[in-house]
């Protein structure tokens with residue numbers, strides 16, 4: 001279980017202090033696929049990066065499996081990170097390493113033998129249906145395939161938690177569904193608790209059992225996904241829902257003078 005208690009984050013940037021999070025209280029239970037949704041700049045990435053201490057909170061405490069991790073350093077920090085896999089919108093694969101070498105990397109860092117690392121990597125590549133591509137390089141794969149390699153790499157150390165920061169935002173809708181279904185399968189079969197950051201209500205609706213809505217660095221609403229969708233409590237959630245609702249006017253893509261559709265993101 002992950003618990004955030006009165007967590008805040010202020011960035012000290014060259015142009016002054018920026019508050020990204022304030023008074024965040026959250027509880028993510030084992031087995032959850034927990035969605036954190038909100039608009040760009042709301043503080044989603046900051047929040048998720050606090051969970052593996054890629055960023056340190058400036059206030060509050062973070063408790064994982066009963067241990068206060070907030071001040072972890074050194075060996076404790078390395079073990080924490082091995083227990084929390086992470087995937088990103090940009091996939092963040094090593095371009096100079098093959099698919100297999102991407103997945104063996106975290107195992108080699110931990111001191112596993114080459115043979116044991118390769119065996120485990122092949123097992124994970126079978127799980128994500130990419131074992132036949134193990135000698136390719138990331139540039140020789142589609143976006144969806146690259147994200148599946150990243151998922152295999154994130155699972156290498158058998159983590160209990162996985163953080164997904166806009167993991168499907170660079171993918172088309174069909175590939176998005178495939179990757180989301182793979183994440184749901186990993187949650188179900190391997191029991192990996194997932195924290196899914198997204199600006200997309202469709203993503204949240206498809207795989208999250210609980211969601212928190214974040215706006216301006218504050219959690220404005222939290223609950224079972226179905227309840228939040230059926231009975232939104234905050235203006236920002238209603239706005240997000242309203243924007244995503246089918247509507248004849250909104251469903252018509254804007255046209256350029258040449259009559260081409262303009263991509264809406």
Ligand SMILES: Nc1ncnc2c1ncn2[C@@H]1O[C@H](COP(=O)(O)OP(=O)(O)O)[C@@H](O)[C@H]1O
Pocket residue numbers: 011012013018019020038039040041042043044045046047
């Ligand atoms: N390293 C940083 N230094 C200063 N400000 C930052 C930094 N990272 C993020 N921010 C600011 O914190 C706020 C939240 O950012 P972020 O967590 O990336 O939001 P989201 O992921 O929801 O788009 C934004 O206003 C952003 O500009």
Ligand SMILES: [Mg+2]
Pocket residue numbers: 044045046166
């Ligand atoms: Mg972000």
